[in-house]
Amino acid sequence: MMESIGEQRSEKISQSGSHTGGFTLIEVMIVIGILTFGLLALATMQIKAMHGGDRGRHATAAAAVAVTKMEQIQQDPWTSIPATTGFDTDPVEKNEIKLYGGNSTFERDYNVSYQITDVVAGYTRAVDVQVSWTEKGGENRSITLSSVRFNRSGD
Numbered sequence: 001m002m003e004s005i006g007e008q009r010s011e012k013i014s015q016s017g018s019h020t021g022g023f024t025l026i027e028v029m030i031v032i033g034i035l036t037f038g039l040l041a042l043a044t045m046q047i048k049a050m051h052g053g054d055r056g057r058h059a060t061a062a063a064a065v066a067v068t069k070m071e072q073i074q075q076d077p078w079t080s081i082p083a084t085t086g087f088d089t090d091p092v093e094k095n096e097i098k099l100y101g102g103n104s105t106f107e108r109d110y111n112v113s114y115q116i117t118d119v120v121a122g123y124t125r126a127v128d129v130q131v132s133w134t135e136k137g138g139e140n141r142s143i144t145l146s147s148v149r150f151n152r153s154g155d
């Protein structure tokens with residue numbers, strides 16, 4: 001008698017059409033679609049992060065070039081840095097990158113220019129150093145460093 005109850009129960013379960021396990025083809029296709037969309041979004045974010053890293057590295061290198069030029073101007077004697085009528089251009093600075101294996105390559109050219117204007121003639125001068133460059137996509141960027149120079153020597 002016990003066996004007949006167990007048999008009836010298993011027949012009812014199999015006849016009810018309930019699904020006992022596994023995934024249908026539609027469910028698998030939906031999961032693959034969601035996974036593909038997520039991976040494409042992740043790849044896009046990675047590419048944007050790499051471009052952002054390049055832009056940041058270029059801005060840092062340009063700032064270092066501007067600081068170097070500003071320090072040169074600040075160290076020059078007062079009489080050797082007369083006021084300019086606009087931005088004067090220095091030779092182009094090249095950004096050198098060390099590659100794996102010890103080799104190096106030039107990645108970016110930086111155009112350096114500076115302007116010196118009298119604030120109070122004979123006492124103070126405003127110094128502006130501008131560094132500009134072009135990104136890989138053709139976008140022109142620049143960074144400007146400004147300072148005021150005081151005539152310490154009294155010349």
